[in-house]
Amino acid sequence: MLRIAIQSKGRLNEDSTALFQEIGIAVDDSKRKFLSQSANFPLEVLYMRDDDIPQVVASGTASLGIVGLNEVEEKSADVEIVERLGFGGCRISLAIPKSETYEGPQYFNGKRIATSYPNILRKYLDKNNIDAKIEIITGSVEIAPAAGIADAIFDIVSSGGTLVSNGLKEVERVFWSEAVLIAWPGLSEEDRRLLDEIRFRLDSVKVSRGKKYLLMNLPQASVEEAVRILPAMRSPTIMPLAAEGWCSMHSVVDSADLWDKIRQLKAIGAEGILVLNVDKIIP
Numbered sequence: 001m002l003r004i005a006i007q008s009k010g011r012l013n014e015d016s017t018a019l020f021q022e023i024g025i026a027v028d029d030s031k032r033k034f035l036s037q038s039a040n041f042p043l044e045v046l047y048m049r050d051d052d053i054p055q056v057v058a059s060g061t062a063s064l065g066i067v068g069l070n071e072v073e074e075k076s077a078d079v080e081i082v083e084r085l086g087f088g089g090c091r092i093s094l095a096i097p098k099s100e101t102y103e104g105p106q107y108f109n110g111k112r113i114a115t116s117y118p119n120i121l122r123k124y125l126d127k128n129n130i131d132a133k134i135e136i137i138t139g140s141v142e143i144a145p146a147a148g149i150a151d152a153i154f155d156i157v158s159s160g161g162t163l164v165s166n167g168l169k170e171v172e173r174v175f176w177s178e179a180v181l182i183a184w185p186g187l188s189e190e191d192r193r194l195l196d197e198i199r200f201r202l203d204s205v206k207v208s209r210g211k212k213y214l215l216m217n218l219p220q221a222s223v224e225e226a227v228r229i230l231p232a233m234r235s236p237t238i239m240p241l242a243a244e245g246w247c248s249m250h251s252v253v254d255s256a257d258l259w260d261k262i263r264q265l266k267a268i269g270a271e272g273i274l275v276l277n278v279d280k281i282i283p
């Protein structure tokens, strides 16, 4: 039985549980227990604070975990990073009061910097030969300058809105993070096989993200041109229609190109275009 540790509540919880659903692993989180078992996969889910996840996976108490790369790096946890998951994206940045003039990292010499990520910050300061004092604060780091606890902060930023509302400006982007699937390096052969199955399913979900399924009716004479517009995994599917001189064409396209492709297809006579969501792609 594989045991996976995920955040019990907070920013990564919802996306982590949604991921199980997407890969067909039923997990009952309705009662939000400490531990719950999947009904259709040999997997047990352990709910905990994100700070503790790297450590429980490094020790093998849980075989797998879903956590921000920032926590893995901060705890220097000895875990395998199996896969980036594409959610929980953020960065850890240095920020200072917006009235300050900033000309480069040497600004931080002799300054006090408040953070919940002292190890990542220490590495950055050492690499840049900066002699600053680190003040460890576990919550509401952004109020430290106004409260006179520090001159600057080193904290998680996603949109930057929190910094602005606290009169701060981001001056150095130091570490980029997103949620990752981590594994205990000592997994048994059986657990590795289950992990491979999970990875296989995750990959099919990842490939399908940002993809749309397109179906349309097309004059037979435009098929060659349409194949040029719509390169599919192998090539588009073409089926004859009962109406003479017409066919139905199916293909998968990137959402980003969708409207451009539709415009080109309409120009060569495509009609009745349907756009559908893609759930999984097994290459």
Ligand code: ATP
Pocket (backbone or CB within 6 Å): 007, 008, 009, 010, 011, 012, 048, 049, 050, 051, 067, 068, 069, 070, 071, 088, 089, 090, 156, 157, 158, 159, 177, 178, 179
């Ligand atoms: P816990 O109670 O589990 O310790 P927490 O308060 O430490 O929760 P959250 O704020 O829920 O943590 O954030 C969890 C993770 O989400 C962060 O470690 C980071 O990887 C990611 N994240 C993404 N965007 C943000 C953001 N804007 N602020 C904070 N964390 C973010």
Ligand code: MG
Pocket (backbone or CB within 6 Å): 049, 050, 051
């Ligand atoms: Mg935490």
